[in-house]
Amino acid sequence: MRRPWSSLIAVLALILLAGLPTTGAGQSWRTVTMSRQLSGESDMQVRVRYGAGRLSIQPAEAGSLYRMHLRYDEETFEPVARYEEDRLELGVESIRNNINWPRKRDSGEMELFLARNVPMDLDLEFGAVRAVLDLGGLQMTNLEVSTGASESRIEISEPNPIRMENATFEVGAADFHVRDLGNLNAETITVDAGVGNVVLSFTGEWEGDADVSVDMGLGALELRFPEGLGVRVEKNTFLTSLDSEGLVKRGDSYYSVDWEEARHRVTVKVDAAFGSIDVVWVR
Amino acid sequence: MHVLGFKTPNLLWAFPLLALLPGAGEAQLRSVVSNEIAVSGTEATLSLDFEDQPTLTIALSGGQVLVDDELVGSYTRGDALDLAWRSLLGDVISLDDGPLAEALTSWSPPEDLPGSALDVAEAVDVALEEALTLPEAAEDLEPGVEISLSLTDESAILEALLKRSGALRGLAEAFESTTPDQFILRVGESIRVEVGEVLDQSLVLVDGDLELRGTIDGDVVVTHGTVRLREGGLITGDLRVVDGEVESLGGEVSGALLTSSLEDAVALDTRDLRQLRKEMEKEIRRDLRASLESERKSSSHSFWNPFRNVGRAIGGLLENLVTLLILAVLSMVIVHFGRERLEVVATTVRRAPAQSAMVGLAGGFLLIPVWVLGIVALAVSIIGIPVLLAWVPLFPIAVGVAALLGYVAIARNVGEWVADQEYRGLEWIRGSNTFYVVLTGLGALMLPAIVASLVRILGVGLLQGLLGFIGSSITFIALAIGFGAVLLTRGGRIRPYAAYYEYEEELWAEDQGASPEDSPAEEGPGGAEPKEEGKPPTESEDKGGEPDA
Secondary structure: OOOHHHHHHHHHHHHHHHOOOOOOOOOOEEEEEEEEEOOOOOOEEEEEEEEEEEEEEEEOOOOEEEEEEEEEEOOOEEEEEEEEOOEEEEEEEEOOOOOOOOEOOEOOEEEEEEOOOOOEEEEEEEEEEEEEEEOOOOOEEEEEEEEOOOEEEEEOOOOOOOOEEEEEEEEEEEEEEEEOHHHHOEEEEEEEEEEEEEEEEOOOOOOOOEEEEEEEEEEEEEEEEEOOOEEEEEEEEEEEEEEOOOEEEEOOEEEEOOOOOOOOEEEEEEEEEEEEEEEEEEO | OOOOOOOOOOHHHHHHHHHOOOOOOOOOEOOEEEEEEEEEOOEEEEEEEEOOOOOEEEEEEOOEEEEOOEEEEEOOOOOHHHHHHHHHHHHHOOOOHHHHHHHHHOOOOOOOOOHHHHHHHHHHHHHHHHHHEOOOOOOOOOOOOOOOOOOOOHHHHHHHHHHOHHHHHHHHHHHHHOOOOOEEEEEOOOEEEOOOOEEOOEEEEEOOOEEEOOEEOOOEEEEOOEEEEEOOOEEOOOEEEEOOEEEEEEOEEOOOEEEEOHHHHHHOOHHHHHHHHHHHHHHHHHHHHHHHHHHHHHHHHHHHHHHHHHHHHHHHHHHHHHHHHHHHHHHHHHHHHHHHHHHHHHHHHHHOHHHHHHHHHHHHHHHHHHHHHHHHHHHHOHHHHHHHHHHHHHHHHHHHHHHHHHHHHHHHHHHHHHHHOOOOOOHHHHOOOHHHHHHHHHHHHHHHHHHHHHHHHHOOHHHHHHHHHHHHHHHHHHHHHHHHHHHHOOOOOOOOOHHHHHHHHHHHHHHOOOOHHHOHHHHOOOOOOOOEOOEOOOHHHHOOOOOOO
């Protein structure tokens, strides 16, 4: 039997594919290093935007407000380093609509060092990146992390010396790990994840109690708690399994055994559909 | 009088020591507030921001060496100058502020640079030195000036000066206008000249206050301090105060009273003036260029406009013809591979245009939700994930094919209508095959856009816009009706108006002298093969025309 339509679809598919941009064609790499010294900043709003590539953020050396190293395709992006009064905006922004997708082994990168001694409201937004962030030692009053399809590793290796009101993590489709959330010193932590694998490690030095809200669409959520931390988990899930190791169910909530005696307590509210929740205890 | 003054002809020791002060003999470096180093295949740029002066930018870009956008020379990619500059940037890329300034000022052009490149490199070196080095406070002191210092403890005054090196700039500024031959210098102390006391030398006071009730026979220079001229106080010479205050409380100054601040001095430094001049020049050039450009445009407008319109019209016409050609090729493919389905869709369009349009519009609005929902549903069901890979690209392709099929069906009907009108010169359409009919329809559908391109020659924007709007509307309506008809017929697979097809086929069969019972239309959908396998009768045949070739 003849299948004329399949031939026609094949012809049209070829026509469409012929119109797509050539992978990696026409890229022109530019390397930029920028830095600024501290000049009595007391409180800053720091906004970091990065589209695609490798991203690294670490605390800076003393005396430096920021140091940024960028490698990007200058035909597609341009660097951003806006500093005015109490606002700092860093990263790259697109100057063209069509993007030459980078080759796998030849991607852009951004390495950023931020001042330790300036209280900052930190807003990080990155797209399809491999991100390795160490926010340890930064003085953060607020933290907002938004990421698209990324592979992100966030660590807070040193305690935040000031109390943070809220930390928000918005995750699209990602493999997303956050470690030492206790060091954030946050009153509330909000995680909004779409699809993917999310690991939240609540290790670190806790200075106060915290409310954590996790909204998960489809995927696996792993909650890692240090022994000695009082934990209560409230779940509102649909077709989601819960491995509640080390938790005791009382009413609608799951409690750690030492909830009553714990010095610091964390309440985790999980709203998830399709997936799994695993609780892991860390020594 | 609390000043212990003496003349020290052998105070030569003081100058080498003062030379150690930042801002004196060895240049003090400016603080670099921020820096930027950019390197690519075509450029290597360094930008430095300072607290007290404009940005310095040195760029080797596109074969030009630019210092603050001012051309100082040229280079070739990969030549010795380019390599030396890139090497310097590579060395300092990890440095900030002080270390960065030191590294840049200590750089000197490689000696093996060829003549012209060496000149350019030296110009760059000078620009770096000038930008990074603070003005030397002591360099303006005139030689031969006899200095008398009031030193109770030499090491103490040295320590005081070292600690208050910032005041030296003010002092140097003050000496520009007041240069006493012999003076008493006090640092970090306050001085009182009581009633009846007379100081017969000039006085230089750094970082201290002067309380004057007696007489100073000479000039007075005060930096970072307050002068209180009490009743009976008298200065026979000039009083110069830098970064300080004068309180007139009944005292007198016989000479001039000069006050200034360091900010003023810095603001008026020559580099700033040069920068200001540069900016003004740039602005004037920009304005001139803008006005010349504007004039050029206005003068060229009248002469070149018709030619430009013709060019644009030809461009627009070619664009439309290329679109027509692409559509014709795609139509040929559809007619060749799916003529039967095309006929079903075209008939549905004729029989139910309103219903097709409604279905097409509704389908158009639902396309994206259906696509997204499909993605979500397939992603959620684990087994659907492989299908997802096909769904994401194939759904838009299927929609594109459906829209194209519908549009070609509309074109086919329009082509038939044109053929029925029996226009002179278009007789060839009547006897042609389906492809010719479709091609005629495509041309008719695109006619407003083609005419709009031609009208552009006349420069009548309103008419062109009106024709463009008509063309866009026709295309939108055709796409909506055609897409709806494709949906109604499930891509031409089912016949919602079977009776009509049967009627047409019966009509055709009667024309051929066969009885309706013998008509193959009763074979069901897809089985209408009155003449050739897979080829139903066309409208032209139905009306007595020649069968398709």
